Amino acid sequence: MNSLDLRADHRQSQTLSPRLQHAVRLLQMSSLDFAAMLRDTAGRNPFLEVEDGEVPPEPMSGEAPAVPAAGLEADTAEGAAELSLPAGDLTGPADGGDRDLWAADTGAGQRRPEDGELEAMALMAVETSLTAHLHGQLNVMPLTGRDRALAGMVVESLDDDGYLRTPLEELLAVTGLDPLPELQEMQIALKLVQSLDPAGVGARDVGECLLLQLPAIDCEATRALARAIVTEHLPALAARDTAALARALGESPARVEAVCDRIRRLDPRPGWRFGASDVAYVVPDVIVKKVRGEWSVQLNPAIVPRLRLNEVYAKLFQRHRSTANVELGEHLQEARWTLRNVEQRFSTILDVAEAIVRRQHAFLDYGTMAMKPLGLKEIADEVGIHESTVSRVTNNKYMATPVGVLELKYFFSRAMVSANGSACSGTAIRGLVKDIIEAEKPEAPLSDAEITRQLAAQGLVVARRTVTKYRQMLKIDAVERRRRVA
Numbered sequence: 001m002n003s004l005d006l007r008a009d010h011r012q013s014q015t016l017s018p019r020l021q022h023a024v025r026l027l028q029m030s031s032l033d034f035a036a037m038l039r040d041t042a043g044r045n046p047f048l049e050v051e052d053g054e055v056p057p058e059p060m061s062g063e064a065p066a067v068p069a070a071g072l073e074a075d076t077a078e079g080a081a082e083l084s085l086p087a088g089d090l091t092g093p094a095d096g097g098d099r100d101l102w103a104a105d106t107g108a109g110q111r112r113p114e115d116g117e118l119e120a121m122a123l124m125a126v127e128t129s130l131t132a133h134l135h136g137q138l139n140v141m142p143l144t145g146r147d148r149a150l151a152g153m154v155v156e157s158l159d160d161d162g163y164l165r166t167p168l169e170e171l172l173a174v175t176g177l178d179p180l181p182e183l184q185e186m187q188i189a190l191k192l193v194q195s196l197d198p199a200g201v202g203a204r205d206v207g208e209c210l211l212l213q214l215p216a217i218d219c220e221a222t223r224a225l226a227r228a229i230v231t232e233h234l235p236a237l238a239a240r241d242t243a244a245l246a247r248a249l250g251e252s253p254a255r256v257e258a259v260c261d262r263i264r265r266l267d268p269r270p271g272w273r274f275g276a277s278d279v280a281y282v283v284p285d286v287i288v289k290k291v292r293g294e295w296s297v298q299l300n301p302a303i304v305p306r307l308r309l310n311e312v313y314a315k316l317f318q319r320h321r322s323t324a325n326v327e328l329g330e331h332l333q334e335a336r337w338t339l340r341n342v343e344q345r346f347s348t349i350l351d352v353a354e355a356i357v358r359r360q361h362a363f364l365d366y367g368t369m370a371m372k373p374l375g376l377k378e379i380a381d382e383v384g385i386h387e388s389t390v391s392r393v394t395n396n397k398y399m400a401t402p403v404g405v406l407e408l409k410y411f412f413s414r415a416m417v418s419a420n421g422s423a424c425s426g427t428a429i430r431g432l433v434k435d436i437i438e439a440e441k442p443e444a445p446l447s448d449a450e451i452t453r454q455l456a457a458q459g460l461v462v463a464r465r466t467v468t469k470y471r472q473m474l475k476i477d478a479v480e481r482r483r484r485v486a
Contacts, residue, residue, distance in 0.1 A: 030396035031303040047335035051306035130274040150189035162201040162271025198270040213266045284400035286353040368431030373415030445482040
């Protein structure tokens with residue numbers, strides 16, 4: 001008969017404490033995310049404070065505070081000059097009749113009209129959305145209320161590209177007009193919107209967008225040939241198949257190529273000209289400079305947080321600690337732990353960056369072809385940390401070099417052995433592939449197989465699929481799309 005019994009086994013296993021797991025997550029963050037996390041922590045922790053600039057001196061009794069000149073700097077022998085407002089100017093008018101005018105003249109951060117200047121923010125251009133731009137044109141047209149409402153409905157239905165993706169039949173039921181508009185009225189409203197600036201707006205597909213922009217071509221013969229290409233041979237135009245277009249149109253390849261180049265200068269997304277575009281900014285974590293013939297690495301001062309422990313609060317808490325303020329004790333412990341993590345994070349980033357520069361200094365001196373093969377283990381052994389830590393440090397971290405801002409992972413690549421037995425990095429081969437393609441003849445571009453043969457002639461045995469992968473990483477079109485007619 002089976003019986004149940006309990007046994008205790010002693011085993012050793014490596015586990016990460018919650019704090020260590022949090023420290024690992026902090027190390028993997030980008031500089032922007034890490035700064036946002038620190039601002040959030042400092043905002044709710046009374047023992048942490050952010051070091052600002054120098055605190056301006058307090059004004060004497062009866063004196064007005066000094067107001068710095070916006071956008072002006074005056075360098076004198078005594079230092080930076082300051083503008084001071086008399087005390088009487090701060091009180092405003094005695095009576096209430098001109099109080100609104102006073103408030104308008106002395107708005108926050110603005111100069112009064114008699115100063116003859118405006119603040120810098122008042123001179124910045126305001127982004128105009130596509131819908132606002134189109135509504136502004138409709139408002140100055142002699143339209144009836146019904147026509148303006150239908151055209152406005154079309155404008156509000158456009159996407160960010162400036163296209164009308166919604167069928168006109170679906171817009172009929174949501175206009176809110178009585179009587180309901182007919183399809184012909186909506187088509188007239190669409191034609192009205194398509195006549196507005198920018199050209200091509202209100203199109204329902206790429207072909208219609210290009211057709212709306214063809215009137216900008218001055219030459220009538222070129223415009224007619226471009227219309228035939230867009231309406232009947234748009235797939236061949238996208239595939240850059242000049243030979244097929246020339247045969248179908250009965251024109252010379254050179255003539256067709258010139259017209260296709262003119263079509264490609266049209267804007268397939270007219271809506272992108274308006275509105276704020278999302279720009280991804282990269283803040284370098286380290287800066288590399290050459291000082292006296294040697295490459296020097298330093299942390300970017302812009303990303304180093306000026307965070308410190310409030311010693312006054314910490315001493316007061318230590319002096320009056322009791323069981324009633326356990327939460328404050330946790331805040332103090334978190335503050336000290338946060339400062340240690342900040343120091344450890346940036347020291348690790350600096351150590352890894354210095355090790356990378358020591359091994360890849362030839363790349364900084366001579367370019368991509370001098371890039372050496374480099375693995376995470378080599379840097380980990382040199383710095384004295386684990387490979388996974390190096391991987392986290394190089395994730396979303398950037399280095400500002402004389403050749404551009406590069407991600408730390410850019411400097412790592414596996415070794416590829418050449419015919420003479422020497423090792424070559426994948427980055428160097430990518431650079432060589434780019435140089436070969438840039439040197440090719442436009443009318444006779446090289447295929448990936450031909451590039452592979454040229455690399456083999458130079459002693460670099462690389463598979464064709466690897467060349468294809470490198471070409472795609474460089475965002476270079478295939479051979480058919482690169483071919484041009486002389």
